[in-house]
Amino acid sequence: MTAASAGPGAVRPGGRTARVRAAVLRAAGDALAEGGLAGLDLADVARRAEVGRTTVYRRWGSPANLVADLLADMAEQSLPRTETGTLAGDLRANARLVQRTLADARQGALFKAMIAAATCDEQAAAALHRFYDTRVTEWEPCARQAVARGELPEGTDTREVIRAVSAPLYYRLLTTGEPLDEAAADRAADAAVAAAKAGVFVTAQP
Template sequence: MGVKPRATGAVRPGGRTARTRAAVLAATQEELEAAGYAGLTLEKVTERSGVHLATPYRRWRTVEGLVVDLLTEMGRNEIPIPDTGSLKDDLGALALEIAALYRQPRARALVEGVVTAALRSPEASTAWAAVIAERNRLASRIVDRAVERGELPPGTDGAAVSGAVGAPIYYRLLVARGPEDDEVAERAAAAAYAAALSGVFTPADPPGPP
C-alpha cells in the first residue's frame, strides 16, 4: 500500500502534466503519512510538491479529489505475489508481507488516512473499494495456481481467500489498534488455508467442463 505513485499523465505521459501529477500525488501521500487525513490541506500539498499554487485547486479542487486520484494510482501498482509452490506457504508469506508493511509507521498512517477519507467521501470510498478489489484479484493468483496443482477444487474463489487472509490483519490495524505482529498474520493465513481446504470458498456446484 505504501508504493509511491507512478506518473501517468492523462495528456502527455512523461511530460510536464505527468510530472506535475506525480509530484502532487507524492506530496499527498507524504502528507497523509505525516499528519493523517485530518491534517491534509491543498495548501500543504502545494507547498510540499512545489507546484504552482493554483494547480491543485484547478485540477483536484478538494482534498477528497486528491485522495481519490491517489487511490486510483495506487490501484494501478502491481504487488509482489508469493509463489513457493505450496498454497499453505504462499498464504503464510502473503500474510507476513502485509503485517511487515503495516509495522512501518508511515504505511500504517497512510492506510489510516485513506480509510478515514473513505468514511467521509463517497468518491473516496468507491476508489478505496476498487483498490482492495484489485489487490485481492492479484493475490488470487495464489489460489489459481493451487487449483492447477490440484490442492484446491476448481471454482475456489481466490479473491475471497485473499480477503480472508487480509481481514484479520486490517481488523487488528484499524479496529483493535494493536501491533501488527507475525502471530496475527500466521493465524490469519492458517485459518484461510483451513477454510479453503474445507470448501468454504468453493461454490456448491463448481463449474464443470464446457
Template structure:
C-alpha cells in the first residue's frame, strides 16, 4: 500500500526505534482523542512524545504519515478473536467487544477520530482499510472453527460475517449517532448468525 513500508502485523526492529514509534503512536492517539484530525499538529506530537519535530517530519512527513503509522502499529498487537466453543458465542463476544470499545467516550475518542480522519486523508483511509483487512483475516479462525463443528458451510466468507456483525453498530455510531449497548450487540450477532445458517455468506459457485 502506498506510503507504508509493510503490512500490519509485520515485526519491527526492537530497541530505541520501537520505543520511539510507540511513544509517537501514543501521542498521536491522545491528540486525535483530544483535538480530532483537523486539530492535531506535529508540534503537539513532538511535545507529548519527546521526539523533536524535525525528526517527525523527516521520518513521517507530517500528520498524514503519523496517523497512518499509528494504525500500522495498532495492527501489530496480539489481539485474537474470541473462542467460546460455538459460533453464536464467538459472534456475540465479538459484537460485545466492539460495543464496549465505544461505550466509554474517553476510550472511543481516538478510534472515532481515526475513522473521521479517513474521510479527510487518503493515507489515513488506506491505513484504516489495511487495519480492518488484517482484523478480518484474524477473524477467519472463527469461521474455520464453525465449519469444523458443522455450524457453517465450507466457503463461508469470514469477512462478510464479521462485517455483518459490526455494521449495524457502526451505522448507529457514525451515521445516525445513536447509542449502542450489549443488547444491540447481541442482536447484531444473532442476525449475522441467522444469515450464516441461511447460507447468505456462502461463496458463489466457482468463486
C-alpha cells in the first residue's frame, strides 16, 4: 500500500511539506488517543501541530481523511516481519509486536479510537481495512514458508493463520481489560500454530 492510496494529504514529499505532514499526523494521533473521532477537530489539530489552519483544511479536508492518512503512515512505519526459521518463532515475534503496540498507553488508546471510528465512518473503516491488509501481507510469508517446509499442510489459508495470531490480543484490548503481556502474546501465537498444524485453516485441496 502506498501513502497516496489513503486519500488527501497522503503524499510523501520531502522538505517542509513532509515535516508539516509529520507534525499534523502526530497531533492527530494525540487528539484521537485522548478523545476519539468525536474529539478530532481539524482546527485543534492545526493548533497542536503549530501549523496554519488553512494548510490542514486544504490538505485533509475532514477528520476521516486525516484518520485515513494516519493509518497509512502507521502501516508504512510498522516494523518489518521477523524470520526465525520456524513457524512458532515467527508467529511469537508477530504476536509480541502486536502486544507491545497495544499495551502502550498511547498506541492502545489510538487503536481503540480508530476501531471505534471505523464502526461509524465508511472512510475510516476502509482505511483500517487497508492498514490490516498491509500488516497481514507483511507477515503472511511466515506461514507460506511453513507450508513449503512441511510444517503446515498444503492448502492452508496462510493469511488466516496470521489473523488468528492478533485476534485474541485485540479481543482482550477491547473487551476484557486484562493485561496485555508477553504471556498473552505467546499463548495467542501458540494457539494459532497448533490450530494451523491441525489443519483448521486448510481451505483448499492440496
